[in-house]
Amino acid sequence: xxxxxxxxxxxxxxxxxxxxxxxxxxxxxxxxxETIINQMGERPILVCDLREVTFLDSSGIGFLxxxxxxxxxxxxxxxxxxxxxxVHKTLDLVQLLDFFERIETESELxxxxxxxxxx
Amino acid sequence: xxxxxxxxxSCPLLRSTKHGRGQYDASEICRLPEKLAxxxxxxxxxxxxxENTPQDMDTLVRVMIVDDSSTVRHYLEAILQDKYRLVSRRxxxxxxxxxxxxxxxxxxxxxxxxxxxxxxxxxxxRREDDDQDLFILVLTSEDSLEQKSEALHEGANxxxxxxxxxxxxxxxxxxxxxxxxxxxxxxxxxxxxYREIEEVARLQRRLLPTAxxxxxxxxxxxxxxxxxxxxxxxxxxxxxxxxxxxxVMADVSGHGAKAAFIMSMVRTMVRFSGSPTQSLSSLxxxxxxxxxxxxxxxxxxxxxxxADINDDLSTLEYINxxxxxxxxxxxxxxxxxxxxxxxxxxxxxQKARLNTVDLEPxxxxxxxxxxxxxxxxxxxxxxxLKRFIKHAARIIQQPDCNLDNLFAELGRPHSPPxxxxxxxxxxxxxxxxxxTDQIPEESPHRGPRNHT
Numbered sequence: 001x002x003x004x005x006x007x008x009x010x011x012x013x014x015x016x017x018x019x020x021x022x023x024x025x026x027x028x029x030x031x032x033x034e035t036i037i038n039q040m041g042e043r044p045i046l047v048c049d050l051r052e053v054t055f056l057d058s059s060g061i062g063f064l065x066x067x068x069x070x071x072x073x074x075x076x077x078x079x080x081x082x083x084x085x086x087v088h089k090t091l092d093l094v095q096l097l098d099f100f101e102r103i104e105t106e107s108e109l110x111x112x113x114x115x116x117x118x119x
Numbered sequence: 120x121x122x123x124x125x126x127x128x129s130c131p132l133l134r135s136t137k138h139g140r141g142q143y144d145a146s147e148i149c150r151l152p153e154k155l156a157x158x159x160x161x162x163x164x165x166x167x168x169x170e171n172t173p174q175d176m177d178t179l180v181r182v183m184i185v186d187d188s189s190t191v192r193h194y195l196e197a198i199l200q201d202k203y204r205l206v207s208r209r210x211x212x213x214x215x216x217x218x219x220x221x222x223x224x225x226x227x228x229x230x231x232x233x234x235x236x237x238x239x240x241x242x243x244x245r246r247e248d249d250d251q252d253l254f255i256l257v258l259t260s261e262d263s264l265e266q267k268s269e270a271l272h273e274g275a276n277x278x279x280x281x282x283x284x285x286x287x288x289x290x291x292x293x294x295x296x297x298x299x300x301x302x303x304x305x306x307x308x309x310x311x312x313y314r315e316i317e318e319v320a321r322l323q324r325r326l327l328p329t330a331x332x333x334x335x336x337x338x339x340x341x342x343x344x345x346x347x348x349x350x351x352x353x354x355x356x357x358x359x360x361x362x363x364x365x366x367v368m369a370d371v372s373g374h375g376a377k378a379a380f381i382m383s384m385v386r387t388m389v390r391f392s393g394s395p396t397q398s399l400s401s402l403x404x405x406x407x408x409x410x411x412x413x414x415x416x417x418x419x420x421x422x423x424x425x426a427d428i429n430d431d432l433s434t435l436e437y438i439n440x441x442x443x444x445x446x447x448x449x450x451x452x453x454x455x456x457x458x459x460x461x462x463x464x465x466x467x468x469q470k471a472r473l474n475t476v477d478l479e480p481x482x483x484x485x486x487x488x489x490x491x492x493x494x495x496x497x498x499x500x501x502x503x504l505k506r507f508i509k510h511a512a513r514i515i516q517q518p519d520c521n522l523d524n525l526f527a528e529l530g531r532p533h534s535p536p537x538x539x540x541x542x543x544x545x546x547x548x549x550x551x552x553x554x555t556d557q558i559p560e561e562s563p564h565r566g567p568r569n570h571t
Binding site: 022023024026030054055057058059061062063064065066067068069093094095096099 | 370371372373374375415416417418419420422440441442443459461462463466467489493499501504538539
């Protein structure tokens, strides 16, 4: 069972995904995510936590690309946080691992979310 | 008016009502709407509810009254006859027979009846017939919380206690009717959508190649198992002007009608863009540019394996844009895989990257989509790409290989195994007997070659 949790931080937003991110869910996830992004204001920072994802199908990958596009359109920053082995392999197969900016450690998360709030 | 002739005494069910409304004798029942209105007990909206407007019988909601009391049956018939298509039955056995024969849409159901009670009727309909649509309004003289809760738990939609108020009964049947009409329109909308998608799917199947390639040394087997009607998978092969063969295997992210539409865009571009001799690289770059422009924003993308086999079957030029690896099988040796040479298409602008592989005589090429390996062996355990490549290599090298049996041989007799579309192409390149002046020199190079 997949889930998406939204956690607004001081100057950035965390979106945690878990379970199987598949076609059956992605349309509804896109609608929910779009509402969240629209509430984030200018130059948003969105960190997508992928530690608990157990499977991504092509629609799931498309959902990550969709989030990236929406944030970039608003001149924001979008990061994948600690993508696990399943996510790594899936993104590697379609050669999109380097397309996304990834954060692998907590200290990196702190520095990126602080630095990116600058003018 | 059979009902009225049998119900010419004042109806005991109406003597006491929750709201203290009037007692009506049978002669008044047929004038019930007018009487209720004249008494000012109904608003114009409620009067409208009771109004006898001409309706096509086919559009009337079918109501089944089930009660062992003829008085109750006749009284309900008198109340409902102008607005609904009615049938009355005396017990649960008769009710189930009628239900299975004519499928009523609303059932007003007594609980305590001879032969088969109301609770058993609900269980049969909800569990054995697995019908969750029939609106069941329980009408019983028993007002115990236990029975009410049990009836609702078993699948009743509503519950009304005898004696009942005629207006309340009409209002509740009207609620049921709204539900029935909503279900009808949902079914109709679904049927329309289903037919349209089926049309798309039929058209889509016609876009897939069926004729064998012209080249005498090439035989192709294909497998196409869409997860629903319309699919995002696309495969193709066609002869090139130099007698070589172009082969395509592609997968649009997601599935259904949208993916099918994008798939037809890809096919059109592959088949008809540019000159017949357009290079693979320029074709893939054009595809990427167009897909990025038209579908990129929503996160949709296409993975693509496209290859040209030259006319003497000695080389394979290919581009793998984020697609599952192609497989090359030669003389029983372990499969050589052809992994992605560039990212999936439609996401960002990029240059195509071409590779070349030298082929030996009697080679089998195998291309497939992710639906072939993204399925659960058991809950939480996916079959997976690595395992699929290992088993597919064995299966597709068999001389009598039949792709239709691929999943049966993988231990999944019921295909498609997952919720994704499944496509596969097995291409057998067999040595033809050339004339002596056509025998090519053996190429020393046997590994993948990179041409950026």
